[in-house]
Amino acid sequence: MNDALGAAERLCAERGVRITPARRRVLELVWQRHAPVGAYDILSEMQRDAEKDGKPGAKVAPPTVYRALDFLMEQGLVHKVESQNAYIGCSHPEGSHDCGFLICRECGSALEIEDGELSDLLKTLASKHGFEARSSTVEIEGLCPSCKSQAA
Amino acid sequence: MNDALGAAERLCAERGVRITPARRRVLELVWQRHAPVGAYDILSEMQRDAEKDGKPGAKVAPPTVYRALDFLMEQGLVHKVESQNAYIGCSHPEGSHDCGFLICRECGSALEIEDGELSDLLKTLASKHGFEARSSTVEIEGLCPSCKSQAA
DNA sequence: GCTTCACTGCAATAGTATAATGTTTCATAT
DNA sequence: ATATGAAACATTATACTATTGCAGTGAAGC
Numbered sequence: 403m404n405d406a407l408g409a410a411e412r413l414c415a416e417r418g419v420r421i422t423p424a425r426r427r428v429l430e431l432v433w434q435r436h437a438p439v440g441a442y443d444i445l446s447e448m449q450r451d452a453e454k455d456g457k458p459g460a461k462v463a464p465p466t467v468y469r470a471l472d473f474l475m476e477q478g479l480v481h482k483v484e485s486q487n488a489y490i491g492c493s494h495p496e497g498s499h500d501c502g503f504l505i506c507r508e509c510g511s512a513l514e515i516e517d518g519e520l521s522d523l524l525k526t527l528a529s530k531h532g533f534e535a536r537s538s539t540v541e542i543e544g545l546c547p548s549c550k551s552q553a554a
Numbered sequence: 555m556n557d558a559l560g561a562a563e564r565l566c567a568e569r570g571v572r573i574t575p576a577r578r579r580v581l582e583l584v585w586q587r588h589a590p591v592g593a594y595d596i597l598s599e600m601q602r603d604a605e606k607d608g609k610p611g612a613k614v615a616p617p618t619v620y621r622a623l624d625f626l627m628e629q630g631l632v633h634k635v636e637s638q639n640a641y642i643g644c645s646h647p648e649g650s651h652d653c654g655f656l657i658c659r660e661c662g663s664a665l666e667i668e669d670g671e672l673s674d675l676l677k678t679l680a681s682k683h684g685f686e687a688r689s690s691t692v693e694i695e696g697l698c699p700s701c702k703s704q705a706a
Numbered sequence: 707g708c709t710t711c712a713c714t715g716c717a718a719t720a721g722t723a724t725a726a727t728g729t730t731t732c733a734t735a736t
Numbered sequence: 737a738t739a740t741g742a743a744a745c746a747t748t749a750t751a752c753t754a755t756t757g758c759a760g761t762g763a764a765g766c
Contacts, residue, residue, distance in 0.1 A: 420732090422744070442721065463747060468723065473744095484636040485691050487722060487753090504685045517679055524694055527669055532699035533656045539637055541691040542676055547684035572763095574713070594752065615716060620754065639722090639753060 406433045410479050428470040437510040438488030441467050485541045502540030508549035558585045580622040589662040590640030593619050637693050654692030660701035
């Protein structure tokens with residue numbers, strides 16, 4: 403998972419879109435955790451960066467982060483976890499993006515899952531109601547294996 | 555659907571919990587639309603109420619609305635639509651609460667769907683990863699039947 | 707009557723996201 | 737090299753969503 407950045411750069415090159423420093427840094431920060439990260443956590447980190455770089459005047463503002471996140475989501479490199487208003491790196495940027503998450507209520511970790519049967523069922527359910535599905539959000543909250551065993 | 559309030563009062567009585575004026579009013583406002591309602595829309599309505607009632611001093615504040623929403627969600631009378639940070643009345647308050655939504659990107663309407671097969675599949679997927687599922691969020695965004703035909 | 711506990715009122719603040727506007731950067735074609 | 741146009745970025749302000757903490761109130765049970 404550590405070379406997510408390399409993979410991302412390759413993908414962007416293929417697609418002819420630019421991965422700028424701000425976008426790269428946001429992607430990097432999103433990937434540094436295995437749990438969803440809030441936009442303002444990213445913002446704080448980047449503001450700290452700027453200070454360290456001796457550019458106290460150049461303050462990073464929310465739109466910088468949100469624009470980068472929008473771009474990364476468009477490119478399928480990052481997903482938003484709706485139930486937490488937080489963001490997480492996509493673990494298979496090359497493939498389809500019809501996926502779900504298993505989110506641990508204890509440790510906050512989120513595992514991305516992809517399942518053909520689930521995608522099919524969601525489409526079927528939608529069309530059963532005459533509904534044309536475009537995208538879907540599936541988030542399951544509960545206890546991950548390690549937190550479950552600790553709780554026992 | 556119009557007697558959702560009556561049903562709610564019955565349910566609360568059975569369970570020995572109180573449905574106070576604030577909670578009743580919030581439930582009423584949530585039910586008045588077929589689309590998800592934001593907490594601050596509810597808040598504005600209730601502030602207008604208070605003014606009309608000639609109680610200009612008694613301002614309704616956010617916690618009043620959020621506390622009522624929390625209560626109503628605990629009782630399964632209202633669901634939160636995570637992808638919109640909005641709330642919607644539950645169409646089968648007596649039954650299970652493992653449900654999903656079909657959300658129209660055009661008109662904003664949201665249809666609640668419940669499906670045993672989907673619930674089962676979600677549980678199966680979770681346990682396949684050693685995950686203990688507690689609750690799930692399923693939201694499908696797309697075009698509802700009437701907006702779909704208009705777009706054609 | 708008194709206690710207790712859930713509920714509410716109120717003020718402040720935290721956290722998430724976008725609008726509006728102007729400026730910079732960069733690839734490309736001259 | 738340089739003009740140009742599109743994409744990206746900076747900046748400020750503001751809108752929207754949600755929570756915390758504490759004080760007061762009122763009804764149910766003793």
